[in-house]
Amino acid sequence: MDQTSRLLLVLGVITLAGILGLIWRTTQGRAKLLKSGLQVDLKELGATKNGVSVTAFGERITFLQFSSEFCATCKSTARVFGELESHSSDVLHIEVDITNRLDLANKYNILQTPTTLVLDKRGVVQSRIGGAPKQNTLEEQLGTFVI
Numbered sequence: 001m002d003q004t005s006r007l008l009l010v011l012g013v014i015t016l017a018g019i020l021g022l023i024w025r026t027t028q029g030r031a032k033l034l035k036s037g038l039q040v041d042l043k044e045l046g047a048t049k050n051g052v053s054v055t056a057f058g059e060r061i062t063f064l065q066f067s068s069e070f071c072a073t074c075k076s077t078a079r080v081f082g083e084l085e086s087h088s089s090d091v092l093h094i095e096v097d098i099t100n101r102l103d104l105a106n107k108y109n110i111l112q113t114p115t116t117l118v119l120d121k122r123g124v125v126q127s128r129i130g131g132a133p134k135q136n137t138l139e140e141q142l143g144t145f146v147i
Helices: 003-027 074-087 102-107 135-144
Strands: 031-033 061-067 091-097 115-119 125-130
Touching: 061 074, 074 091, 074 135, 125 135
Parallel strands: 061 091
Antiparallel strands: 031 125, 061 115, 115 125
């Protein structure tokens, strides 16, 4: 392979990587509707809020955020959900650290953190948000779950 062919190959690989990166970036923070009907078990999660075990889902919607110790955007994502929760009594935010919970990562197919599962009032997964959620995504999800 001559020098020109190698240069073209390198430029092609860089271009392809850039395009794939842009595609991946546009999908981050958006909700993907699911029809799995997967029911979340709060006991299995072992979730706590302010030191107390979570025993019920939100009256309208629950945002189940999976985080990890090494996640750069998890804290800011939790703050956004906390603000939302403080302004809406029928919204619940649960954050679960999956750093040492590979069982949960496997069960819910968590490949990145933060990943947020959007649950209805019965705890059935309706959609998932990969990455930090965008504001319009949160508004859309809240509008979907009307009491």
